[in-house]
Amino acid sequence: GEQVEQRPPHLSVREGDSAFIICTYTDSATAYFYWYKQEPGAGLQLLMSVFSNVDRKEEQGLTVLLNKKDKRLSLNLTAAHPGDSAVYFCAVENTEGADRLTFGKGTQLIIQP
């Protein structure tokens, strides 16, 4: 089945700097890609979703890049601020997966003042 590797598991950046998180997946039938944010004690909040026909998507200081050839998905947070401190998860879904998501293990992001 689908395997998703996410790295780094922990990331600390200074306020105003960029944070970069990467996920790799194994199933070439993967069609839908998601980034979620989880704040302490809360559920997962969708940040951005990308379909496989999109290579790059930007929204509100977030950039998602999709490289289907290398089966790689990345999230770049530009100009990080303290409110960005959270755990970030990538998730993927393929067209044959019966609407099931496979998650990466998460990245704990800390924004230092």
Add this chain to the structure above:
Amino acid sequence: EAAVTQSPRNKVAVTGGKVTLSCNQTNNHNNMYWYRQDTGHGLRLIHYSYGAGSTEKGDIPDGYKASRPSQENFSLILELATPSQTSVYFCASGTGGGDTQYFGPGTRLLVL
């Protein structure tokens, strides 16, 4: 904004006891999901459902049962709870086919 609620939010159970975790969604989504979240594992799918009366096994179904009595409600049942089932459990709902899943706030379960 999609609304998914879970109850209880926190639960302490004894080994061998029965635990029922409840999830309710008001968005008329066909699909509902139960995950557990553990450090070092991310979120893992336990059971899911395509609609009332349907339940499907996820990636780690052993020791868990699920029930979907209606479109709105999806329960996770631990018939004989074990300490290894101590975790945070999340429910989610969605329509599938590339549409996002909406998550509840989670239930923290401690099995002693």
